[in-house]
Amino acid sequence: MELWEQTNRAAAFGDNLFSLEDRRGRPMVIAPTHEEVITNVVKSNVQSYRDLPVILYQMQTKFRDEPRPRAGLVRVREFTMKDAYSFDTDEDALDVSYQAMAQAYRNVFRRCSVPVLMAEADSGAIGGKDSHEFLLPTHTGEDTVITCPGCGYTANAEKAAGVYPTQDIPDPLPLEAVSTPGIKTIAGLADFLGVTESQTLKAVFYHADDEVVFVTIRGDLEVNEVKLKNALHCNDLRLADDDEVAAAGLVAGSASAIGISNIRRIADPSIHNGGNFVVGANQPDTHYRNANHPRDFETDLLTDIALAQPGHLCTVCGSELQATRGVEVGHIFKLGTFFSEALGANYLDQDGQHQPIVMGCYGIGVSRVLAAAIEQNHDENGIIFPSPIAPYQVYLVGLNMSDESVAAAATKLYDQLWAAGVETLFDDREDAAAGVKFNDADLIGLPLRLVVSPRNLRQGMVEVRRRTESEAQMVAVESVVDTVRNLQLEG
Numbered sequence: 001m002e003l004w005e006q007t008n009r010a011a012a013f014g015d016n017l018f019s020l021e022d023r024r025g026r027p028m029v030i031a032p033t034h035e036e037v038i039t040n041v042v043k044s045n046v047q048s049y050r051d052l053p054v055i056l057y058q059m060q061t062k063f064r065d066e067p068r069p070r071a072g073l074v075r076v077r078e079f080t081m082k083d084a085y086s087f088d089t090d091e092d093a094l095d096v097s098y099q100a101m102a103q104a105y106r107n108v109f110r111r112c113s114v115p116v117l118m119a120e121a122d123s124g125a126i127g128g129k130d131s132h133e134f135l136l137p138t139h140t141g142e143d144t145v146i147t148c149p150g151c152g153y154t155a156n157a158e159k160a161a162g163v164y165p166t167q168d169i170p171d172p173l174p175l176e177a178v179s180t181p182g183i184k185t186i187a188g189l190a191d192f193l194g195v196t197e198s199q200t201l202k203a204v205f206y207h208a209d210d211e212v213v214f215v216t217i218r219g220d221l222e223v224n225e226v227k228l229k230n231a232l233h234c235n236d237l238r239l240a241d242d243d244e245v246a247a248a249g250l251v252a253g254s255a256s257a258i259g260i261s262n263i264r265r266i267a268d269p270s271i272h273n274g275g276n277f278v279v280g281a282n283q284p285d286t287h288y289r290n291a292n293h294p295r296d297f298e299t300d301l302l303t304d305i306a307l308a309q310p311g312h313l314c315t316v317c318g319s320e321l322q323a324t325r326g327v328e329v330g331h332i333f334k335l336g337t338f339f340s341e342a343l344g345a346n347y348l349d350q351d352g353q354h355q356p357i358v359m360g361c362y363g364i365g366v367s368r369v370l371a372a373a374i375e376q377n378h379d380e381n382g383i384i385f386p387s388p389i390a391p392y393q394v395y396l397v398g399l400n401m402s403d404e405s406v407a408a409a410a411t412k413l414y415d416q417l418w419a420a421g422v423e424t425l426f427d428d429r430e431d432a433a434a435g436v437k438f439n440d441a442d443l444i445g446l447p448l449r450l451v452v453s454p455r456n457l458r459q460g461m462v463e464v465r466r467r468t469e470s471e472a473q474m475v476a477v478e479s480v481v482d483t484v485r486n487l488q489l490e491g
Contacts, residue, residue, distance in 0.1 A: 001027040003036035007342045011235045018063045018077075030063040035339050035361055038085045043345035046357065049089050052347060053097060057084035059366065074327055075142065080366040087357045089347065091336070094358045098130075098334055101362045105134055105330050108364065113386030114329060114373050119145050120155035122226045123333055130334040134364075135326030136372040145326045146308050150319030155308075158226035162312030162321050165220075167198055167274040173290040181285045184253035186219040189287065193278060196220070200278045201271060201291065203255040205240040205248070208232045212240050212248045214263050216256070216299070217306060218270035218277075224307040228266065231303045254287060256280040257297040267299040268306050327375065329368050335359040383445030384467050392425040393488060395446040397437045399453035401430045410452040413462065413480060420481050422488070442467070448484060 001019075004010040010017060010029070018030040031037070038056055046052060059082045066077050086097035102118065109116045114136055121133040133156055135145055146160035147153065155161070183189050190197045200219030205212055206228065213232065217223055229237040245252050248263055256279035257265050271277070271293045279291040291297065310323040337356035340346065346354045370389065377384040387393065394417060398410035410428065417424040425446060427437050434453075441449045451463035451472075462480045465472035466487070475483045 001029050003040060003343065004029055007036055007339060009036070014236050016064050016066065018065045032062050032064040033081075033361075033363070034058075034060075034083060035085065035335065035359075036343065039339045039343050039345050039357075039359070042085075042087050042357065043340075043343060046087065046345070046347055048348045049350060052087055052089050052357070053093060054087040055084055055097065055101075056087075057082065057362075074368055074371050076367070079368070082364040082366055084362040086360040086362070087345075088359075089349070089355070090358055094334060094336075094360055098332065098360050101332055101360070102132065105332065105362070105364065109134060109329065109369075111388050112369055112373055113388070114369060114376060116329060117145055117147070117154050117324075117326060119326075120159050121331065122156065122158045122230070129336055132332050133328050134330035134332075135328050136376060137324050137326050138372075138375050139325050140375060141325035141327040143326050143328055145324050146310075147322050147324065148314040148317065148319050149322060150314060151317040153314055153316050157307060157323070158224065160308035160321075161304075161315045162306075162308030163315055163318075164218075164270065164273070164306060164309075164312050165198065169272075169275045172292050172295060173276050175291060175296055176289040177281055178287055178289055179285060180254070180287045183285070183287070189278060190219070193287075193289075195278060198274060199276070201256065203250075203257070203280055205245050205250060205252075205255075206237055207240045207244055208234040208237050212244050212250075212263060213266055214250070214255075214257060214260060215266045215268075215305065216271055216297075217268040218273060221268065221270055222307040222309065223268075224305055227303075227307075228305045231266070231301065231305060251280065251282050251284060254280040254284055255282055256288065256291065257299065258282065258288065258291060260297070264301070265297075265299045266301045266303070266305065267293070269302060269304060270306055271299075271302075327368065327372050328365070329372050330362075330364045332362045333360060335361055378445070381439070382443035385445045385447060387447045387488065390423075390446055392423040392446050394422055394424040394448045394450055394484060395441040395444060396424050396426045397434075397441060397449060397451045398426070398428050399434050399437070399451060401428055403454055405457060406452055406454055409457055409477065413450070413452060413477070416481050417484065420485060422481070422484055448487060450480065450484070 020028050062081045063078055088094045088097055116134040116136055119133050119135055121131045123131045144157035146155050146157055183192050186197050186200055186202050197220040202217050202219045204215040204223055275292050276290040279288050281288050310321055312321050314321055339359055340356040345357045347357055349355050374383050396414055398406055401407050414424055414426045445467055447467055449465045460477055461474040462477055463472045464475050
């Protein structure tokens with residue numbers, strides 16, 4: 001725990017960090033990631049620039065106290081991760097390590113038949129200045145990926161930048177109170193007053209660490225909570241509950257920053273894109289027309305907190321952005337000197353001066369890759385495992401195993417396949433019908449299915465079928481092993 005407190009990541013991870021005490025009452029953690037420990041190891045072993053660069057990796061169980069574990073292996077409290085950490089002398093050297101790891105990850109996912117998008121991402125509790133996620137596009141994904149069909153720009157919605165629709169700035173009109181009975185939403189307000197949502201300003205209340213903050217953004221936009229959290233430099237951010245809103249003296253559904261001074265006020269620059277906005281009047285069933293900043297209200301922090309959305313324009317080429325859902329299967333980070341400075345991991349440069357080691361970290365969710373591969377490769381009958389990650393390569397089915405000739409031939413073939421290095425699962429059940437075995441073979445989804453049956457053996461043949469194909473081929477018993485090996489080479 002001491003290392004985590006030195007880097008302040010115990011607070012950054014918050015409740016997601018598994019914490020416990022030993023029998024002596026000493027605080028401990030079960031780590032979700034190992035930057036602190038690995039930095040401490042390198043600190044004890046790297047002395048000079050001659051010892052760098054170094055990349056260390058492991059495959060190990062990680063733990064996160066997720067509030068809502070879900071989606072099979074995608075969001076769980078205990079999972080397997082391959083994590084690696086690079087240690088370099090400067091930012092240029094880090095970039096070399098980072099790009100090499102990015103290419104290695106692309107190769108890994110390609111070989112696993114997991115087509116991924118490499119997207120710019122927020123570093124979150126890991127820290128660092130730059131990071132990229134590897135996401136498998138799927139409609140069941142929990143992440144939103146913003147992409148540009150024009151230039152290929154790709155970013156997680158938490159990080160993505162976009163140009164939202166602009167509108168003319170009119171001459172300011174006098175502030176005017178209007179009655180809005182029962183109106184609590186932006187959509188309802190726009191419809192009631194006959195204006196567009198972009199002509200309103202939205203008020204959103206958040207609880208940031210130990211305070212409630214007031215956020216203002218144009219009504220047609222959404223708050224990017226990751227950007228807001230980064231702007232506030234807080235560890236915990238969530239929507240304020242009803243009691244917290246009431247205690248702050250705010251009127252939900254009719255609030256604005258007009259006249260508010262006892263609470264921190266955050267605003268998005270979109271409040272300047274347009275004018276004469278409709279806003280809450282801080283009293284029930286009442287709103288103002290023609291609100292303008294800074295004439296009518298003030299802010300304590302004006303910063304980009306808008307969520308990029310489909311239909312916004314790309315900041316690189318101006319094309320219209322698109323969105324897709326995805327599952328994160330890998331993440332890489334440029335950590336810089338955050339951990340090395342916090343933990344005193346230095347090296348002597350060529351001039352004999354102490355310098356902080358420049359770090360990167362790189363993770364693949366091994367269990368998630370399995371879940372992602374199944375999500376991408378299946379049909380109505382079950383899994384279709386890509387050959388590189390299949391637990392076995394062959395599903396060997398023995399039909400009528402009470403027949404001694406079938407049992408002997410199937411067992412011999414099983415031994416031959418393993419002797420040839422072909423990982424084989426043998427379905428030797430005597431009490432299961434042929435249909436049950438075939439259904440189970442499809443459900444498990446190994447790349448190849450072999451069938452040994454009395455009828456096939458009378459012809460000196462074994463049935464061979466790829467999981468991806470509907471038609472089987474008949475192969476002579478003595479040629480089965482070579483045929484299987486050739487099919488494996490073909491993919």
